[in-house]
Amino acid sequence: MRPLLVAMAVLIGLTAATAHGERRQHGNLIVTLDGGFAPRALPRDRPAPVAVELKAGLRTSDHTPVPRVTGVELGIPRQGVISTRGLPTCKPRRIRNTTTAKALEACGPALIGSGRMVAQVKIPSQPAFAVHARLLAFNGRVNGRRAVIVHGLALRPPSVVVLPFLIERRPGKFGTVFSARLPDNLGPWPRFARFEMSFYRRYTFRGRERSYISASCPLPKRVPFAPFSFAKASLTLADGRQISMGIARTCRAQ
Amino acid sequence: MSRTITIALISATALAIAATAAPAAEAPTRDEYVAGLEKICKPDAEATQRAMKGARGDIRAERFDAAAKKFAKATAIFSANVKEISAEPRPTADAERLRKWFTYLKRQESYLGQITAQLRQDHPTKALRLIQRFIHTGNQANNVVIAFGFHWCSFEFSRYG
Numbered sequence: 379m380r381p382l383l384v385a386m387a388v389l390i391g392l393t394a395a396t397a398h399g400e401r402r403q404h405g406n407l408i409v410t411l412d413g414g415f416a417p418r419a420l421p422r423d424r425p426a427p428v429a430v431e432l433k434a435g436l437r438t439s440d441h442t443p444v445p446r447v448t449g450v451e452l453g454i455p456r457q458g459v460i461s462t463r464g465l466p467t468c469k470p471r472r473i474r475n476t477t478t479a480k481a482l483e484a485c486g487p488a489l490i491g492s493g494r495m496v497a498q499v500k501i502p503s504q505p506a507f508a509v510h511a512r513l514l515a516f517n518g519r520v521n522g523r524r525a526v527i528v529h530g531l532a533l534r535p536p537s538v539v540v541l542p543f544l545i546e547r548r549p550g551k552f553g554t555v556f557s558a559r560l561p562d563n564l565g566p567w568p569r570f571a572r573f574e575m576s577f578y579r580r581y582t583f584r585g586r587e588r589s590y591i592s593a594s595c596p597l598p599k600r601v602p603f604a605p606f607s608f609a610k611a612s613l614t615l616a617d618g619r620q621i622s623m624g625i626a627r628t629c630r631a632q
Numbered sequence: 633m634s635r636t637i638t639i640a641l642i643s644a645t646a647l648a649i650a651a652t653a654a655p656a657a658e659a660p661t662r663d664e665y666v667a668g669l670e671k672i673c674k675p676d677a678e679a680t681q682r683a684m685k686g687a688r689g690d691i692r693a694e695r696f697d698a699a700a701k702k703f704a705k706a707t708a709i710f711s712a713n714v715k716e717i718s719a720e721p722r723p724t725a726d727a728e729r730l731r732k733w734f735t736y737l738k739r740q741e742s743y744l745g746q747i748t749a750q751l752r753q754d755h756p757t758k759a760l761r762l763i764q765r766f767i768h769t770g771n772q773a774n775n776v777v778i779a780f781g782f783h784w785c786s787f788e789f790s791r792y793g
Binding site (some may be wrong): 400401402403404405408441551554596597598600601603604605606607624625626628 | 689691692693694742756757760761764767771775776778779780786788789790
């Protein structure tokens with residue numbers, strides 16, 4: 379019960395700390411990206427556990443249906459450290475075609491986050507309608523590589539999707555990248571209108587307290603806070619276009 | 633006599649046409665305006681990126697003098713850019729929106745100057761507060777002209793070090 383209360387307190391703090399999202403328009407497409415982390419005051423010299431929230435949205439300025447997204451990449455800076463050592467993993471096949479409750483039953487110990495998503499369903503000669511889904515994120519491995527396995531369940535119409543996001547290390551400002559390819563057979567899911575995900579998980583391994591995501595605020599003594607590039611989202615669309623945008627947030631050094 | 637009247641009439645008509653056509657030729661469409669501004673902003677955005685390279689690292693490493701020099705260069709580029717783009721004729725329908733945008737750009741220009749001054753005076757905390765305001769105002773500026781779909785003329789924090 380205590381970890382749940384701590385998680386709730388952190389996420390409430392996170393919502394309060396989150397700034398308004400940034401928007402960018404490419405042609406008739408409007409992309410939004412928002413997010414934050416809590417606590418905002420972090421040690422200067424070592425990573426400390428944090429909760430991270432990311433929200434992204436896609437809409438059209440002329441209210442035409444949103445295009446299919448074939449690839450998603452979410453980048454976070456190097457000062458964010460992902461730790462999976464000793465954390466149980468979830469195999470995608472264990473949660474395929476399962477409800478949220480069954481997915482939690484099968485992979486609960488590997489849970490690292492949760493969220494929501496709204497996707498558009500476009501059926502020929504009918505107006506597009508929205509599908510609301512609940513998302514769960516589990517720690518996993520795909521082809522031997524670290525991954526986040528996202529389980530999405532929509533009730534109307536009933537549909538389940540299991541989508542792996544591979545975790546990659548890359549050079550540049552956004553050293554940790556979560557990337558997923560959205561194949562055609564995912565039905566309505568690639569026409570997502572918006573999603574939000576919160577990541578927070580504390581666990582114990584070999585008697586040591588660990589966190590799925592940790593971060594530091596590496597600033598000198600005379601600099602109490604500083605803005606930094608917090609996240610970058612890149613979307614690849616079915617027509618080959620690639621759109622990306624980044625957001626900045628401020629960290630406070632303890 | 634009749635020849636003189638004809639010439640006078642032709643001249644008057646030509647003048648009238650020129651007078652009505654002139655504002656229409658000066659006011660571009662939104663697409664033309666965006667294309668024109670993007671051409672101006674691209675080299676300036678790239679120059680800013682070059683000038684500001686490593687500025688955030690300089691602040692983190694307490695090299696405030698070095699950071700101040702980079703911010704001073706960026707301020708000069710930003711000021712020249714705002715001056716140049718504000719002289720461009722604007723689409724009539726977007727006049728109010730663009731007026732707001734230029735207000736935000738002027739505010740950003742002022743913040744850049746103040747950041748440079750605070751860094752020169754070795755006041756990192758004040759400079760960082762101003763950087764936060766600079767970013768916030770940049771996002772506000774972007775929101776005003778979101779429908780224009782600017783790339784090079786929009787504010788991007790990643791271009792500043």
